[in-house]
Amino acid sequence: MRATFMYGAGDVRVEQAPDPVLERPTDAVVRVVRACVCGSDLHPYHTMPASDEGTPMGHEFLGVVEELGSEVAGLKRGDLVVAPFAYADNTCAFCREGLHTSCPNGGFFASGVGGGQAEAVRVPQAQGTLVRLPVGEDSELLPSLLTLSDVYGTGHHAAKQARVGPGSTVTVIGDGAVGLLAVLSARRLGAERIILMGRHEVRTELGREFGATDVVPERGEEGVERVRELTGGDGTHAVLECVGYMSAYEMAVGTVRPGGVISRVGVPQYEEAPVGFSSLFGPNVTLTGGPAPVRAYIEELLPGVLDGTVEPGRVFDRTVGLDEVPEGYRAMDRREALKVLVRP
Amino acid sequence: MRATFMYGAGDVRVEQAPDPVLERPTDAVVRVVRACVCGSDLHPYHTMPASDEGTPMGHEFLGVVEELGSEVAGLKRGDLVVAPFAYADNTCAFCREGLHTSCPNGGFFASGVGGGQAEAVRVPQAQGTLVRLPVGEDSELLPSLLTLSDVYGTGHHAAKQARVGPGSTVTVIGDGAVGLLAVLSARRLGAERIILMGRHEVRTELGREFGATDVVPERGEEGVERVRELTGGDGTHAVLECVGYMSAYEMAVGTVRPGGVISRVGVPQYEEAPVGFSSLFGPNVTLTGGPAPVRAYIEELLPGVLDGTVEPGRVFDRTVGLDEVPEGYRAMDRREALKVLVRP
Known part of the structure; x- marks a missing residue:
């Protein structure tokens, strides 16, 4: 598959990478339908030291479940799902308190696991992390639904x-x-x-x-x-x-x-x-x-997005394909674009 | 009257000072029955630059109302009252939100107004500040009631x-x-x-x-x-x-x-x-x-003190007369005393 990597400040590349596969029975693999570039991606874009090894990028995405580990209940192949930028088990004491960003079984996308600015992503703790969206892949609501992965919840x-x-x-x-x-x-x-x-x-x-x-x-x-x-x-x-x-x-x-x-x-x-x-x-x-435990908020925020009461997706003012992601970073860095939507 | 002044680090003196008088119609004059030394008094005791002009000391006291300004309602001469360490009007937007320490008509005792380690104190905004205590001057509850002026509320x-x-x-x-x-x-x-x-x-x-x-x-x-x-x-x-x-x-x-x-x-x-x-x-x-708006808490905390459910006055482990206040500072500074009660 193709995926986005950063090799240093200002150096973003879209390259071939191994297809993600299930590594644990609690994993899922999701084909990315929409992703985006985050304002926080601009911090490493300004400061990351140059390296021969690329860092996977992107922590906001929604997509279709392609594979499910044997221990994941409540989801099925073909479901359209949104992922919060932090994965979490949604069952531990911290998750029950609504602090999914401190889940001991959790972590962040594009940090030890692949990023969302890619064709597909392995999702750890899939049952606790992914939330099914009751719309189709062609829904006009996708940009607003994507904001549930980070910026709206934040x-x-x-x-x-x-x-x-x-x-x-x-x-x-x-x-x-x-x-x-x-x-x-x-x-x-x-x-x-x-x-x-x-x-x-x-x-x-x-x-x-x-x-x-x-x-x-x-x-x-x-x-x-x-x-x-x-x-x-x-x-x-x-x-x-x-x-x-x-x-x-x-x-x-x-x-x-x-x-x-x-x-x-x-x-x-x-x-x-x-x-x-x-x-x-x-x-x-x-x-x-602090980092928003957005998983805790999706159930509360989703209905207003679905019924059109709020349109948080209006923050997207440019759409690029996966190969144009480096140009998306440049546009956001120059403040020519507010937030860039990615359609892989 | 006699009152306590600090002239620099380690230099606490009890001296003659003018008797406090009503300066505004919202003032009261209170004869001090019990006062004490605060842990926060030890900060200037360690660091205050030497000066020819003494700073009045003490922001915790209870006492008897001796004089009342013409605009003070709800109190009468002879009432035993406790004063929070910050005086306040108890009517402004901040006081109504429970933040008496930010009252625009308020301030702190021993800061622009006399201190409580004295025989008497002028109390600005007396109606909003003073709370009547339903006990006599000889009550055994006085030490616990005195903690309502600062340390218990804090x-x-x-x-x-x-x-x-x-x-x-x-x-x-x-x-x-x-x-x-x-x-x-x-x-x-x-x-x-x-x-x-x-x-x-x-x-x-x-x-x-x-x-x-x-x-x-x-x-x-x-x-x-x-x-x-x-x-x-x-x-x-x-x-x-x-x-x-x-x-x-x-x-x-x-x-x-x-x-x-x-x-x-x-x-x-x-x-x-x-x-x-x-x-x-x-x-x-x-x-x-931050600095505790203790005035906001007196109504809530008073009943438990009066009925003996709590005994916050147990923090006092030494009692001195007004002339011995300098020794009280020394004892607290050496951690020989936890908190010193003053009987003027």
Whole structure:
């Protein structure tokens, strides 16, 4: 089969690779019908050291079950399924608490197992991981359903961890796909006011359609001032940080209301950050978030996608074939594309 | 009157000072019946630069109302009252959300207003701040009632912010008065297992009586290993950090369960700390806490003190008169006393 590998910063190649096969009785093999490129794929695209050995890429996909291990129940060949970016057994104590990303039998796609930017993938813990989709391979809903594998669930995680609910005021930092779906999620959970911090007009316009009540294009101290002006000086109950850079963390500290929550889902590109009396402690600000256990959210989010209440798939603004995946990375890196859909 | 002032590290003096008077119609003047020395008073006791001007000390007291401003309702001269360490109007948006420490009309005793280690104190925002106690000046409950001004409410805040409830597993870092009352609070909220990290045996023994199921005297990496052994390798749902040093923060990161909460009430003696993928983000750990809005908790905690269900006043193991307050600081600094009660 063909699959995508990264050999270093800026070096993405689509190559022949061995067809995935069942390795354990809990595995499945899935033929990929739709995959995509993630904003977090751009971090190694900027920083990965050059190597002779390629790293498989892609952790978001939906597809058709082709083979099933002997211990996988509840699925059959031919089922159209979506995979969360972290596979998990869905039965352990952590999964029962909704924290599938910490499952001791779990892991991440494209990390010790193949990636989704490929013709097929081996899925460990298939019974706990894959969720059957009640539509056909030709459904127009596929882009929105694909967002259940990561970006929609991640935006929802940001809002949920920040305890967004009816009446909440929310700042969303970042106008990438996750930021826009954090807006959609905050609206879905009943937020009263949603301030989107972003400067890419096509994106912030989509953010308004998803539910943003205000857009703040300014960054840094100037952006913080604008949000404070909009909120009577206090900031917002929740700040959903969907970027991952220290500058975004600093904006989050500046825009959160005393007693509020900063919820991070952008993968932090730093280890140390201010958390002392003058940043988090004095105003009793809570810092939360992490890799989203999206498997925990699929049952809750799926109905709204199927009935068209929400259209998270609108974040895809370009579609490529598998051979064009390297061009998809370039387009996202140049911010010419918001999020690139892959049809292998 | 006589009052306590600090003139620099290790330099505490009891001196004559002007009697407090009403300055605003929302003030009261309270004659202090009981006060105490706080673990947080030891931070300036270690680090305050020498000065010719003394800083008033003490933020925990109960006493008798002597004078009332014209706008104070609900209190009368002669009432025995307890004051939370932060005064507040108890009517603004922040107070209504239970965050009295962020009240725009509020502040802290011994900071711009007199301290409680004195014969009398002016209390701003008296109506919102003071809570009447239905006992006499000679009640044996006074030490326990005094803990409502800070340490009991602070221990409760740690547990509450960490979402401690029935079935929770909890690690408490620190065997000072706040740590011990965090143990008591976690037990009161239904925690199933409470591991107290502390090495001062008299204190950890009191911790066991307050509800600790395990005591870990080891510190650092060794202490983390012990807690992990006790919890099947996973750590505890909640970690209540009642110290404030970076070493305690690091132990908190080491002992918290994935998906769990680190709740800090020890005033951080650092500004930057690890919060990235390998510390908080990867395992979806939440960091919360801050100065406790103890005013918000007095109504909830008072009945159990009055009926003897809990005896938080057992943290006091030495009593001094006002003139002996400097010796009280010395005793707490040398860890000869756990917490010093002051009878002016």
